[in-house]
Amino acid sequence: MIAPLLNLLVNCFEQSRSDTLTAKVLQAINNLMTWPLPSKMIKKTQKVIRKQVFDVLAQRGLDTAAPIVQACFGVLATLLEKRSLDLNQQQSEILVDLIRGSIDNATVLQKASFKLAKALIHRKVLAPCVYDLVEHMCELLVIAQDENVRRDCRAVVVR
Numbered sequence: 001m002i003a004p005l006l007n008l009l010v011n012c013f014e015q016s017r018s019d020t021l022t023a024k025v026l027q028a029i030n031n032l033m034t035w036p037l038p039s040k041m042i043k044k045t046q047k048v049i050r051k052q053v054f055d056v057l058a059q060r061g062l063d064t065a066a067p068i069v070q071a072c073f074g075v076l077a078t079l080l081e082k083r084s085l086d087l088n089q090q091q092s093e094i095l096v097d098l099i100r101g102s103i104d105n106a107t108v109l110q111k112a113s114f115k116l117a118k119a120l121i122h123r124k125v126l127a128p129c130v131y132d133l134v135e136h137m138c139e140l141l142v143i144a145q146d147e148n149v150r151r152d153c154r155a156v157v158v159r
Contacts, residue, residue: 003041006032010045013052019068022056026071033078042083049075054091057098064102065110073099073112080119089127095120096129100136103149114152121156 009029016022029049033042053072060069076095079085087095095116102113117137120130134157141153 002032002035002037006037006041006045010048014048019060019066023067023071026053026068026075030071030075030078033075033082046079046083046085049079050085050087050091054094057094062101064098064113065105069098069102070110070112073102073110073116077112077116077119080116080123087125092120092125092127093129096127096133100133103137103140103153111152114156118156 006029009025009032013022013025013029016025053076056068056072060066063069076085080087099113099117099120102110103117117133121134137153137157141150141157144150144153
């Protein structure tokens, strides 16, 4: 029953030109990914979603506080946690750079950035950049001015 809806949302995500619509579609996809779905369908849609998400991040990634970027982070985190998404070295490095920029920006708290960092770390992605991210989060755990940043860093680093 849910499979046709996921296909429809993925098609909408591929063709959407509006940031607001794309962010909402990504949130819906994120919610659907937590449901039991056929594994064959998941593998097919994962590739499309991963490609599209990295395209969106390439275009708008520097503004990590933007709702569309946070929605991309949320979908990637869910796919890493629940669906065993595979990332190559370059994709891992891009994500770590974006996460670092996002958590260093103390003006806006981005829950999806911390969720994605937690998914990368607990998925045991083996890349030097992930170790650097953990080290940076350990520093923020101690020196961050914002209590929310310290709390979220603690939740990511200390399990």
